Amino acid sequence: MSFIATPQSMHFEELLPLQSGASIRDYVLAYETYGTLNAERSNAVLVCHALNASHHVAGVYEGQPRSEGWWDNMIGPGKPVDTNRFFVVGVNNLGSCFGSTGPMHTHPDTGEVYGADFPVVTVEDWVNAQARLLDRLGITQLAAVLGGSLGGMQALAWTLQHPDRMRHAVVVASAPNLTAENIAFNEVARRAIVTDPDFHGGHFYRHGVVPKRGLRIARMIGHITYLSDDVMNEKFGRQLRHQVLEQGSQDATVPSGGASYLYSTQDIEFQIESYLRYQGDKFSEYFDANTYLLITRALDYFDPASHYGGNLTLALARATAKFLLISFTTDWRFSPQRSREIVKALLDNRRRVSYAEIDAPHGHDAFLLDDPRYMDTMRSYFDSIAKELA
Amino acid sequence: MSFIATPQSMHFEELLPLQSGASIRDYVLAYETYGTLNAERSNAVLVCHALNASHHVAGVYEGQPRSEGWWDNMIGPGKPVDTNRFFVVGVNNLGSCFGSTGPMHTHPDTGEVYGADFPVVTVEDWVNAQARLLDRLGITQLAAVLGGSLGGMQALAWTLQHPDRMRHAVVVASAPNLTAENIAFNEVARRAIVTDPDFHGGHFYRHGVVPKRGLRIARMIGHITYLSDDVMNEKFGRQLRHQVLEQGSQDATVPSGGASYLYSTQDIEFQIESYLRYQGDKFSEYFDANTYLLITRALDYFDPASHYGGNLTLALARATAKFLLISFTTDWRFSPQRSREIVKALLDNRRRVSYAEIDAPHGHDAFLLDDPRYMDTMRSYFDSIAKELA
Numbered sequence: 001m002s003f004i005a006t007p008q009s010m011h012f013e014e015l016l017p018l019q020s021g022a023s024i025r026d027y028v029l030a031y032e033t034y035g036t037l038n039a040e041r042s043n044a045v046l047v048c049h050a051l052n053a054s055h056h057v058a059g060v061y062e063g064q065p066r067s068e069g070w071w072d073n074m075i076g077p078g079k080p081v082d083t084n085r086f087f088v089v090g091v092n093n094l095g096s097c098f099g100s101t102g103p104m105h106t107h108p109d110t111g112e113v114y115g116a117d118f119p120v121v122t123v124e125d126w127v128n129a130q131a132r133l134l135d136r137l138g139i140t141q142l143a144a145v146l147g148g149s150l151g152g153m154q155a156l157a158w159t160l161q162h163p164d165r166m167r168h169a170v171v172v173a174s175a176p177n178l179t180a181e182n183i184a185f186n187e188v189a190r191r192a193i194v195t196d197p198d199f200h201g202g203h204f205y206r207h208g209v210v211p212k213r214g215l216r217i218a219r220m221i222g223h224i225t226y227l228s229d230d231v232m233n234e235k236f237g238r239q240l241r242h243q244v245l246e247q248g249s250q251d252a253t254v255p256s257g258g259a260s261y262l263y264s265t266q267d268i269e270f271q272i273e274s275y276l277r278y279q280g281d282k283f284s285e286y287f288d289a290n291t292y293l294l295i296t297r298a299l300d301y302f303d304p305a306s307h308y309g310g311n312l313t314l315a316l317a318r319a320t321a322k323f324l325l326i327s328f329t330t331d332w333r334f335s336p337q338r339s340r341e342i343v344k345a346l347l348d349n350r351r352r353v354s355y356a357e358i359d360a361p362h363g364h365d366a367f368l369l370d371d372p373r374y375m376d377t378m379r380s381y382f383d384s385i386a387k388e389l390a
Numbered sequence: 391m392s393f394i395a396t397p398q399s400m401h402f403e404e405l406l407p408l409q410s411g412a413s414i415r416d417y418v419l420a421y422e423t424y425g426t427l428n429a430e431r432s433n434a435v436l437v438c439h440a441l442n443a444s445h446h447v448a449g450v451y452e453g454q455p456r457s458e459g460w461w462d463n464m465i466g467p468g469k470p471v472d473t474n475r476f477f478v479v480g481v482n483n484l485g486s487c488f489g490s491t492g493p494m495h496t497h498p499d500t501g502e503v504y505g506a507d508f509p510v511v512t513v514e515d516w517v518n519a520q521a522r523l524l525d526r527l528g529i530t531q532l533a534a535v536l537g538g539s540l541g542g543m544q545a546l547a548w549t550l551q552h553p554d555r556m557r558h559a560v561v562v563a564s565a566p567n568l569t570a571e572n573i574a575f576n577e578v579a580r581r582a583i584v585t586d587p588d589f590h591g592g593h594f595y596r597h598g599v600v601p602k603r604g605l606r607i608a609r610m611i612g613h614i615t616y617l618s619d620d621v622m623n624e625k626f627g628r629q630l631r632h633q634v635l636e637q638g639s640q641d642a643t644v645p646s647g648g649a650s651y652l653y654s655t656q657d658i659e660f661q662i663e664s665y666l667r668y669q670g671d672k673f674s675e676y677f678d679a680n681t682y683l684l685i686t687r688a689l690d691y692f693d694p695a696s697h698y699g700g701n702l703t704l705a706l707a708r709a710t711a712k713f714l715l716i717s718f719t720t721d722w723r724f725s726p727q728r729s730r731e732i733v734k735a736l737l738d739n740r741r742r743v744s745y746a747e748i749d750a751p752h753g754h755d756a757f758l759l760d761d762p763r764y765m766d767t768m769r770s771y772f773d774s775i776a777k778e779l780a
Contacts, residue, residue, distance in 0.1 A: 020653035120653040180622035180662045181614060187663045188610045191670075194656055195603040197587055202656070213585040217607060220578045224571060229722075232570035238693060261691055263410035263510040265683035266584055266592070270690065272570045273577045280581075293655035300660065301651055303628060332619075 002072050003083075005032050005059030009099060010133055016094075022119040026108040029133050030092040030099025031055045034075065035083035037139070043389050044087045044139045045382075046130060047071065048147035048154035051222070051295050052287065054098035057090035058083070071148075073370055080379035085386045086143065091133055093126045095294040103290030104205060114290075116202020121294060123150070123302045127157045131165065143385055144168035145321075148367035149334060150295070153302045156342065159319035160304055168385055169321040170378075173331055173367035175338035176312050176345070177303035182333065185225055186296040189218035193289045202290050211289045216280030218292055223279050228330035228363035236272040244271050312345040322352040324381045326374065328366040329359045354381065392462050393473075395422050395449030399489060400523055406484075412509040416498040419523050420482040420489025421445045424465065425473035427529070433779050434477045434529045435772075436520060436556075437461065438537035438544035441612070441685050442677065444488035447480035448473070461538075463760050470769035475776045476533065481523055483516045485684040493680030494595060504680075506592020511684060513540070513692045517547045521555065533775055534558035535711075538757035539724060540685070543692045546732065549709035550694055558775055559711040560768070563721055563757035565728035566702050566735070567693035572723065575615055576686040579608035583679045592680050601679045606670030608682055613669050618720035618753035626662040634661050702735040712742040714771045716764065718756040719749045744771065 008031055015025045032055045037044060047057045049070070058069040058076045075081040075088055092100040095118060103118040110117075134142070145155040145166050152174025159169045178186070193199055193214030200207050224232075240260060261269060268274045308314035323346055327339035336357050346353045356377045360366040366374070398421055405415045422445045427434060437447045439460070448459040448466045465471040465478055482490040485508060493508040500507075524532070535545040535556050542564025549559045568576070583589060583604030590597050614622075630650060651659060658664045698704035713736055717729035726747050736743045746767045750756040756764070 020651075022653075116656070120655060177628060179619055180626040180628065180660075181617075181619045183628070183660050184610075184614045184622065184662050184666055187660075187666055188607060188614065190655065191610065191667070192582060192607050195606070216585070217578060217582050220574075220581065221611070224574045224578065227571075229569055229571045232574065236570045238567065238570065238573070238696075261410070263412075263691075265510060265580065265680075265687045266506070269687075270570075270573050270577075272574050276574055276577055277581070290655075297655045297659075301653075306628075 002068055002076055003034070003059045004062050005034065005056060005069060007032055007056065007061075007099065010136055012132060016125070016129055016132070018119055018125045019122045020120050024094065024101070024119055027094060027101035028099075029094070029101075029129060031133060032057065032059075032069075032090045033137075034058055034088045035086050037087040037137075038389070040389075041139055042141065042143060043085065044089060044134070044142050045081060046134070046142050046145045046158075047075065047088060047090045048126075048130070048145065048151035049090070049093065050147070050149040050151050051299075052283070053151075054096065055090040055092040055100075056098070057088065070368065074375070074378060080375050081146065081382050082386070085389070086382070089134070089137065089139075091130050093121070093295075094129050095121045095291055097288035097291040102288060103202070103294070104288055113203075113205045115205055116290060118290060118294065120297060122298050123153050123157045124161060126298070127154055127161050130154075131162055134165075140165065142166040143389065144170055144382075146170040146172075147174070148172035149174055149364065150299055153299070157302070157304070159321045159323075160316070163318055163320045166321050167388070168324070169319070170324045170326075170381065171339070171342065172326045173328055173334050173339075173364055174342075175334045176305060176342050178300055183300050185221055186300055189221050190293055190296060192217035192221075193292055199289060202293075204289065210284070212284035215284035215287060215289055215292065216277075219280045219283035219287075220276045223276055225333045226364045228332065228361060230330060231361050231363060232272065234361070236270070236275060239271040241268045241271050241274050312341060313348040316342070316345045316351075317349050319346065319349070319351060324354045324356075324377075326356045326358060326367075326377060328362070328364070329357060330361055331364045331366060333364040392458055392466055393424070393449045394452050395424065395446060395459060397422055397446065397451075397489060400526055402522060406515070406519055406522070408509055408515045409512045410510050414484065414491070414509055417484060417491035418489075419484070419491075419519060421523060422447065422449075422480045423527075424448055424478045425476050427477040427527075428779070430779075431529055432531065432533060433475065434479060434524070434532050435471060436524070436532050436535045436548075437465065437478060437480045438516070438520070438535065438541035439480070439483065440537070440539040440541050441689075442673070443541075444486065445480040445482040445490075446488070447478065460758065464765070464768060470765050471536065471772050472776070475779070476772070479524070479527065479529075481520050483511070483685075484519050485511045485681055487678035487681040492678060493592070493684070494678055503593075503595045505595055506680060508680060508684065510687060512688050513543050513547045514551060516688070517544055517551050520544075521552055524555075530555065532556040533779065534560055534772075536560040536562075537564070538562035539564055539754065540689055543689070547692070547694065549711045549713075550706070553708055553710045556711050557778070558714070559709070560714045560716075560771065561729070561732065562716045563718055563724050563729075563754055564732075565724045566695060566732050568690055573690050575611055576690055579611050580683050580686060582607035582611075583682055589679060592683075594679065600674070602674035605674035605677060605679055605682065606667075609670045609673035609677075610666045613666055615723045616754045618722065618751060620720060621751050621753060622662065624751070626660070626665060629661040631658045631661050631664050702731060703738040706732070706735045706741075707739050709736065709739070709741060714744045714746075714767075716746045716748060716757075716767060718752070718754070719747060720751055721754045721756060723754040
């Protein structure tokens with residue numbers, strides 16, 4: 001079993017100006033810390049989260065043995081990011097739905113629930129909010145900022161907004177911006193949510209309903225893009241649902257005879273359908289619809305090169321951190337090519353960069369899984385950071 | 391301008407037994423023919439359609455100059471499939487919504503609109519219905535059966551169900567079955583339709599509504615999977631909608647400065663979003679929701695190898711036709727690998743197979759476009775079929 005984690009929260013009265021020109025005040029950030037800040041205050045590691053994650057990065061909550069944090073395999077005592085050596089900070093981002101101020105909370109100016117009026121937040125805004133939390137925690141310079149996917153974008157943004165406040169950036173399964181296809185998938189998910197009659201223009205809280213139909217569709221689309229075609233075939237193939245129920249078997253190699261189809265357009269026929277519906281149902285029970293819109297938009301908007309005529313090399317010139325980038329061969333959502341673009345731009349700037357392209361079958365999801373080469377790469381990199389501390 | 395096409399329809403009183411065990415009677419098939427059946431009745435080519443297409447394969451309708459058939463670039467006088475030499479037959483499949491009997495028509499047993507009670511139809515059922523139409527047209531043996539995507543599955547099924555009634559099969563951008571990922575995309579689209587409150591369990595006709603929200607989502611998902619990541623980046627990139635409106639430019643290379651975002655989660659920000667919404671809106675105006683479910687299910691169910699323990703070589707042993715297979719390098723919906731599986735199984739059976747893998751950037755959509763190598767391959771193959779006729 002993992003160690004016990006304790007969620008905390010910090011209230012911020014002062015105005016946080018946002019990239020959009022709007023601002024937010026009187027907000028709370030939920031966070032967790034693991035390990036001990038050393039006397040020099042030099043061993044802090046900030047972990048940034050992706051769409052469906054939170055400040056609960058590692059450990060379990062008291063009395064809840066199955067409540068492991070989302071990166072519990074990576075972070076903890078003796079783990080690749082070793083909390084016996086590092087002071088790890090996880091922060092839930094503004095606009096999320098796991099404890100920090102978000103669309104389901106009350107707007108201090110109106111006394112009404114924000115709903116669709118929650119301001120649009122960007123990766124850069126999150127980084128600024130995280131920096132203020134670190135100020136309060138007395139951390140002036142981070143040993144590293146670490147994140148996967150959208151979390152990797154935050155780590156990259158940190159190197160541009162606060163180059164003097166960090167020594168290492170670890171950017172996993174990420175990209176310098178989204179492709180048109182990425183944006184397209186986000187947009188379909190958003191349309192499914194926004195056009196759900198229970199969305200009520202984002203003010204569904206007032207109506208006592210939740211746009212679950214839209215959230216389910218959004219999550220199903222997400223799941224398809226997190227997995228590789230190969231791993232889906234291996235895990236589900238063309239396996240029929242009723243065969244699995246009858247045989248108690250998850251073996252996708254059992255041939256599915258045409259004769260045993262139910263011949264239905266609306267019932268579950270294939271096991272992959274059952275999996276996706278289950279994931280969609282589960283997600284719609286706890287995830288906030290406005291948060292989904294906000295976080296996918298933050299993904300869409302992130303594009304540091306846009307301020308430099310699309311030139312990523314110019315955009316990354318400000319970054320002074322040392323970098324570790326990791327990508328996964330079967331990740332078609334954030335493909336290795338996208339990581340290589342970052343590597344190239346950093347090398348153009350003569351920055352110190354390590355890059356590992358891990359041959360893993362699991363698609364984008366691989367960044368959360370236990371591939372030994374991936375784990376070893378992370379362990380070895382954080383070992384070297386720890387040596388700098390000594 | 392293309393030649394004038396004239397839609398026709400044929401009524402079938404007699405029962406058509408379906409693969410599911412159900413049957414359908416008293417149905418109509420819409421069809422078109424182009425060119426002239428020769429005296430030997432040996433020059434007929436059947437063209438099978440995919441999801442969103444019909445019997446209107448080529449030509450234009452009288453007085454409607456912009457009503458070109460969906461494969462008008464491929465089929466017509468002097469075109470790769472030359473209607474000066476071939477008698478081409480296009481048939482709208484049962485369950486579709488373009489003229490043949492489908493869910494929006496009246497069930498002869500009940501006098502009510504079929505709706506969700508329209509029987510589930512399979513690729514094999516369509517082939518049997520097409521064969522009956524050809525009987526009526528006096529065609530005992532086809533020179534070729536030709537189709538792309540789902541149409542290619544029908545061409546493949548023809549070689550198994552009626553090996554003696556055809557000499558060539560031309561299977562473009564197709565597959566021997568759907569992968570788990572393909573089924574997953576179909577399932578998300580179906581869930582979007584079925585969970586639209588206007589779907590009413592498939593009996594929306596009675597309520598005077600159409601589940602347009604679901605159809606829009608389904609179509610948006612479809613469009614993403616028809617295109618390649620590369621062609622989407624080239625065509626849309628990260629271009630902002632308002633830049634296009636202001637500059638009257640479709641140039642995706644114009645850099646999009648972060649400063650010019652609208653910062654909205656619900657409004658159109660990127661040009662790709664505008665494109666997808668437009669495609670979704672258009673589709674929801676004319677496509678039938680129950681047809682969408684039926685046709686995607688037919689795709690899911692097709693799997694000739696399933697009757698042979700998953701062994702495609704055994705499954706294709708019955709096929710005696712000569713084959714042309716074509717795939718497109720950037721097609722990730724029906725990838726070249728899937729066509730190669732068919733090629734291998736046919737070669738295992740010592741059948742005559744030609745195979746062309748076209749290096750085209752357009753993804754699955756390429757099978758409808760004008761790549762010269764693709765067109766030349768088709769022209770040359772149909773030239774050789776024409777020589778056999780002489």
